[in-house]
Amino acid sequence: MPLSTTTPDVATLLGSPVRRLLVDTLTTRGSMTAAQLGEIVGLHVTTVRFHLDQLEAGGLLTSSFLRSGGAGRPKKVYAAATGSLATDRRDSEGVAMLAELLAEVLRPGEDGEPPTPHEAGRRWAVEHVPESHEPPAQTPGRWMGKVGAMVDVLGQWGYTPEVSLTEGGRTARINLAHCPFIDLAKKNPAVVCGIHRGLIAGAMEQLGEGEAEVSLEPFVAPNLCRAHVTASLPLRP
Known part of the structure; x- marks a missing residue:
């Protein structure tokens, strides 16, 4: 069965308190990995990564890969999407109100x-x-x-x-x-x-x-x- 390519509905995504918390955290603290976010919000990294991928598909977050100086796989880092609901720290109050x-x-x-x-x-x-x-x-x-x-x-x-x-x-x-x-x-x-x-x-x-x-x-x-x-x-x- 082919995977669905439907973009998640943003209002539905932000109906989840966990996803609102993740968006707010990235908006106020800057870009992070799923593991770093998991430590802050107290959730398992697998759960956090699932929600982050949904938020990225909905256009609220972006991701990039950061390679450290040593060997090993690059780390995936998530950030609030510029021009989306989570624009920058100045708008965090408006972001929180609209999400609510x-x-x-x-x-x-x-x-x-x-x-x-x-x-x-x-x-x-x-x-x-x-x-x-x-x-x-x-x-x-x-x-x-x-x-x-x-x-x-x-x-x-x-x-x-x-x-x-x-x-x-x-x-x-x-x-x-x-x-x-x-x-x-x-x-x-x-x-x-x-x-x-x-x-x-x-x-x-x-x-x-x-x-x-x-x-x-x-x-x-x-x-x-x-x-x-x-x-x-x-x-x-």
Whole structure:
């Protein structure tokens, strides 16, 4: 029987706590062999190697062979894949949060059904963004202040958004260039983009803008996604 060539689903891979731990360890500590990782996480090297090979097939890790100065076989060294979910140490916080939410999407809720990606992102924002008791914004200045607070939340995920206003300031157009999860988003746009649209909507909800209209356009350019957030009320000077 021929071996399957199907690429493992990234969300499924990160549903395993062991695999999330391996990705996080390589992201924060740098490249290692399976034996070195096994010592750190307390698992047999054969078990670790199995999970590492699955993560590599899913595009989250890369491997290379390192030859020592002496005789013997070169050692296989694993590292976080550049441009994937595990990009570099600066994004480790965003990596951990996204991995947590990917697992949440696979976990059944009280009704026996897992949350949608949008709902998982919204729940994260509701749990982590302080609630504001301000009424919905009615002026461009107050609206921009709330959009700015939401942009700060996106910064926690590794984004550096660029914001511009349209429709008399009522709609914020947010360019998300060079997404830190670009490779994963290309493979799983419904999941990753759904989580981030829910994250934006949930953050605005916590900021008193629960009726704001939120949309997300994935890949308007090869390395650019764009969000639109429109105030629920007409804005006056």
